[in-house]
Amino acid sequence: MILITGGLGFIGTHTARALLDLGQSCALVQRRAPDQPLPEPIAGEAGTRIFVEQADVTDLPALLKIGERHEITGVLHLAVSVPWPPSPHPVADSRAAVESLLGVLQAASDWGVPRVCVASTIGVYGGVDAAGPLREDLPLPMTSGHVIPAFKKIGELLNDYIAAQSGMEVVNLRIAGIWGPLGRTASPFFAAPQMVHAAVRGTVPDFSQLRSPVYAQDGLDLCYVKDCGRAIALLQQAPRLNHRTYNVAAGRPTSNGEVAEAIRKVVPDARIELPEGRDPNGPGRDLYLDITRLREDTGFEPSYNTEQAAADYVAWLKAGNER
Known part of the structure; x- marks a missing residue:
């Protein structure tokens, strides 16, 4: 059984679904008790494999008590x-952020788990x-323009140290821009979710939460969440x-205009x-990731291009899942 922290979250839910498709069962750890039914991708497996x-x-x-109830x-x-x-x-x-990572690694070590995969970021x-x-x-700069990549770098260094000292396999997952069902209505980092939700509502997208203006030619490595979940499951x-480190991405830039x-x-x-x-004030190039390692070690290839992803996302929202 695979234990997933944040297992009822956006990426966690789709990763759990992908693990189920690979024949696994999952224990999904959440800090708060769920206040609504399990998401559709995994609801049918509650109490049997979820x-x-x-x-x-x-x-x-x-x-550690979870490990007493599940293997x-x-x-x-x-x-x-x-x-x-x-x-x-x-x-x-x-302190709480670092302790959460160390707590998970300590529990995994006590259980004798051979592999722990930890979410990092394209940032x-x-x-x-x-x-x-x-x-x-590629060597990474010591500085970060945002708290999320700053703490993910800290986490990667801790993971590498603990893996080297303990013999436990700790794998860093540098996850790209992820969009799709169950995701945020608005992202502070890229415009795709805002555009999709606004289109379904019949409104103009609100880009006010974004950290920079939205231009047609600017882009990012956008990976559809179902592909992301499958990639993570394959790595696990x-x-x-x-x-010890893998990019989890589509492996190409997707422009705002393409979306x-x-x-x-x-x-x-x-x-x-x-x-x-x-x-005009941006970097002048798109951030996208090489996924050669992911391809070679798991056989992963993205299943959704931009048109397929947009169509699937819109259909999900129109089916009554708009928030």
């Missing part, structure tokens, strides 16, 4: 081990000056991994107007 466990990942005794054979740490959003207590928040590549797709072996289940055009094919009257060209 088991929801309530525990704070900073509470090691509570985590845990692998761990996916997808819960947010980051002090986000910011609060007036940065020291306490930072760790911020500030890397390299052309083309970004590889996992692979008989052998040759690396808008894909949405218009299924919602022709979508009210999406984007200025042409690139943000």
Whole structure:
């Protein structure tokens, strides 16, 4: 059984579904008890192959008790081990973030789990000056422009140290921009969710939460969430991994204009107007990842192109899942 922290979250739910499809069962750990039925992708397996466990990942005794109820054979740490959003207590928040990661690793070690996969982010590549797709072996700057990549870098360093000292396989997952069912209505980092939800509502997308203006030619490595969940499941289940760090991505840039055009094919009257060209104050290039390691060690290939992803997402929202 695979234990997934944040297992009822956006990526966690789709990863659990992918693990079920690979024949696994899952224990989904959440800090708060669920206040609504399980999401549709996994609802039919509740109590048979999906088991929801309530525990704070900073509470090691509570985590270890889960291992008394289930035979845990692998761990996916997808819960947010980051002090986000910011609060007036940065020291306490930072301690809790690091303790959550260490607690999960300690529990995995006590259970004798051979592999733990830990969510990192595409944001760790911020500030890397390299052309083309970004590889996992590129040196990363010590600085970060946002708290999330800052703490993910801290986490990767801890993971590498603990893996080297303990012999437990700890794998860093540098996850790209993820969009699709169960995701946020609005992202602070990329425009795709805002465009899809606005199109279904018949409104103009609100980009006010984004950290930079939205131009048609600017893009990012966008991976549809169903592909993301499958990639993570394949990494967790692979008989052998040759690396400690993997990019989890589509492996190509997707521009805002490409997303808008894909949405218009299924919602022709979508009210999406984007200025042409690139943000004049932006980096002038798109951030996208090399997925050679992922392909070679798992056989992964994305199943959804931009048009297929937009059509699937719109259909899900129109089926009554709009928030």
